[in-house]
Amino acid sequence: MIRSISIVLLVLSTTGVSLSWEGSLGRNHYSAEADSAEDRSRSIYTNYCASCHGSTMQTFVDRKWKYGNSASAIFESIHKGRGGSDAAMPAFGVMLKESQINELVDYILSGIEEGKVYDFEQAFSPTEVYNAEKFDYTLEVIASDLGIPWGMAFLPNGDILVTDRDGAIYRVMKDGKKVIIRGGPSVYAEGQGGLLDVELHPNFEKNGWVYLSYSSHKMEDGETVSSTSVRRYKLKRNRLTKEKLIIEAFPYGDTEIHYGSRLEFDKEGYLFLTVGDRGSRDTNPQDLTRFPGKVHRTHDDGSIPSDNPFVDTPGAVKSIYSFGHRNPQGFFIHPVTGTIWSHEHGPRGGDEINIVRKGENYGWPLVSYGINYNGTVFTTLTKKEGMRDPFHYWIPSIGPSGMTFVIGDRYPGWDGHLLVGSLRFEYLNLCKIEDEKVLSELVLLKNIGRVRNVKQGPDGYIYVAVEEPGILYRIVPIKK
Ligand code: HEC
Numbered sequence: 095m096i097r098s099i100s101i102v103l104l105v106l107s108t109t110g111v112s113l114s115w116e117g118s119l120g121r122n123h124y125s126a127e128a129d130s131a132e133d134r135s136r137s138i139y140t141n142y143c144a145s146c147h148g149s150t151m152q153t154f155v156d157r158k159w160k161y162g163n164s165a166s167a168i169f170e171s172i173h174k175g176r177g178g179s180d181a182a183m184p185a186f187g188v189m190l191k192e193s194q195i196n197e198l199v200d201y202i203l204s205g206i207e208e209g210k211v212y213d214f215e216q217a218f219s220p221t222e223v224y225n226a227e228k229f230d231y232t233l234e235v236i237a238s239d240l241g242i243p244w245g246m247a248f249l250p251n252g253d254i255l256v257t258d259r260d261g262a263i264y265r266v267m268k269d270g271k272k273v274i275i276r277g278g279p280s281v282y283a284e285g286q287g288g289l290l291d292v293e294l295h296p297n298f299e300k301n302g303w304v305y306l307s308y309s310s311h312k313m314e315d316g317e318t319v320s321s322t323s324v325r326r327y328k329l330k331r332n333r334l335t336k337e338k339l340i341i342e343a344f345p346y347g348d349t350e351i352h353y354g355s356r357l358e359f360d361k362e363g364y365l366f367l368t369v370g371d372r373g374s375r376d377t378n379p380q381d382l383t384r385f386p387g388k389v390h391r392t393h394d395d396g397s398i399p400s401d402n403p404f405v406d407t408p409g410a411v412k413s414i415y416s417f418g419h420r421n422p423q424g425f426f427i428h429p430v431t432g433t434i435w436s437h438e439h440g441p442r443g444g445d446e447i448n449i450v451r452k453g454e455n456y457g458w459p460l461v462s463y464g465i466n467y468n469g470t471v472f473t474t475l476t477k478k479e480g481m482r483d484p485f486h487y488w489i490p491s492i493g494p495s496g497m498t499f500v501i502g503d504r505y506p507g508w509d510g511h512l513l514v515g516s517l518r519f520e521y522l523n524l525c526k527i528e529d530e531k532v533l534s535e536l537v538l539l540k541n542i543g544r545v546r547n548v549k550q551g552p553d554g555y556i557y558v559a560v561e562e563p564g565i566l567y568r569i570v571p572i573k574k
Contacts, residue, residue, distance in 0.1 A: 135201035138194065142186070148489060151205045163206070168199045218541035223572065228506040230572045233539070236557065237266040240564030245291035245307075245357070248551045250299050256559065256566060257306065259288035265332060266566060277327065277334035282311035282320045285350025290322075293357040293365075295394060302328045303394070305340065307355045307367060312346060319346035321385075322353045322369045326395075340396035341367055341413065343385035349373035352386075352439075356425035361432060364391050364399060368436060370421035375459040379418050382410040387458065389422065389436065389450055391415040403453030418456040418481065419448075424497035424514060435485075437494045437514060445491045446484035447514075447525070447532070457481035486525065486532040493518030496547035496559070504554040505571055513538075513556065515545030522548060522558060542567070 147153040175185030241258035263275040287309030295303035310323035327334035352370030371387035379387025390413040404410035424437040434450040496515040500508040512525040524536040543560035556569040
């Protein structure tokens with residue numbers, strides 16, 4: 095006999111108002127005895143699981159199963175619930191019969207098989223020859239043992255500066271040797287923090303200026319607090335000298351997450367910096383008196399451009415260029431069009447690509463396509479007046495880091511399309527863009543490792559930085 099029991103899940107929205115999500119499993123769902131097990135399970139899944147796990151089981155395609163993906167482990171998860179008193183994953187044992195749960199387990203297991211876009215079992219081989227539509231390509235290891243290679247900058251002589259999040263700065267030379275550059279900032283290498291991006295001044299050949307973004311820290315009331323800062327240095331041989339503070343984001347916070355931190359110069363010589371929300375989504379991104387959750391724009395010495403959008407707004411941080419961002423770790427200013435592209439990590443689901451425009455609000459946390467990591471919903475809005483829609487979004491989250499447009503003819507068929515690194519699924523994502531839309535996406539270099547950065551060098555080659563073990567690869571096209 096099937097009992098009809100209703101469950102109520104408490105869902106908190108950001109405004110603090112409690113909404114309730116109610117559902118009841120009634121006879122009518124299952125009355126047709128002729129329904130197949132698959133139909134029955136699909137109905138349960140759609141009604142009771144899809145809101146948190148994705149309509150196509152996106153969250154189960156993740157290889158990092160916390161409680162195991164054997165049939166018995168999945169049964170346990172559904173029957174008893176997971177996540178303890180947080181009630182993250184509700185216990186369905188009170189509502190579903192064991193036979194229903196067993197059917198659901200089969201349904202999920204076969205669903206994972208079918209939806210297996212990300213085959214983590216497949217071994218990665220750096221010597222493999224890959225096929226694109228119009229050319230073949232392979233990988234060349236440019237340097238290894240780079241820790242967590244976060245930023246890279248191409249020096250005029252062909253050397254590459256690479257920052258390791260733990261604090262080291264490497265000069266990678268053409269022959270693959272690397273030396274350490276001394277004299278950089280003292281960084282707070284905890285959590286997601288440390289030494290982050292590196293960018294050369296557009297006039298580097300004349301002035302030798304290198305910009306570094308990093309997690310700065312200090313003590314406040316006996317506690318270590320940290321933030322995102324940028325310093326400028328003059329590179330002399332393998333030493334950084336003449337340090338100057340360019341931006342320091344206030345207030346400091348006690349978390350070790352969401353530093354953002356991509357640095358980029360545009361054609362006119364303005365310096366852009368992204369700063370993440372530092373984990374304080376309700377206080378930072380929408381408040382113009384605070385630095386976090388923003389894209390900032392300054393002159394090369396840190397002074398404020400007089401046409402920044404909030405220079406005349408009382409109390410506002412004058413370097414703010416756009417706001418309502420969560421944690422932007424990909425930033426690219428198109429050298430031809432000047433369009434500013436950024437992407438940001440969403441919460442669970444809802445990573446976004448945005449086109450950044452002066453003074454605009456990108457909505458975090460008031461609008462989002464994602465949900466909280468614990469499965470609760472903080473906003474049901476994906477659009478709101480006055481807030482910019484994302485150009486593109488990913489559910490499930492791919493964990494984007496680094497991005498570049500491919501420009502020129504070195505990779506036929508890729509020209510004009512966007513490459514984004516995936517930390518979570520360990521591949522390079524090629525977004526084919528046409529008519530201002532992502533028309534299709536291709537998974538490249540499956541299982542290469544957590545892709546932290548991707549850039550196109552002045553030599554036209556694409557460089558891909560992967561973490562742990564930190565390796566810098568170059569994509570080498572071979573004619574078909
Ligand atoms: C309110 C949101 C929510 C709903 C509804 C929900 N889940 Fe979950 N589920 C979660 C969360 C959050 C976790 C992770 C808990 C943790 O990490 O401790 C989870 C974990 C799981 C896991 C274990 C995954 C692992 O990594 O080992 C399984 C299996 C699962 N859910 C199945 C289901 C099924 C089947 C349904 C529908 C009958 C369902 N869930 C409904 C939020 C939900």
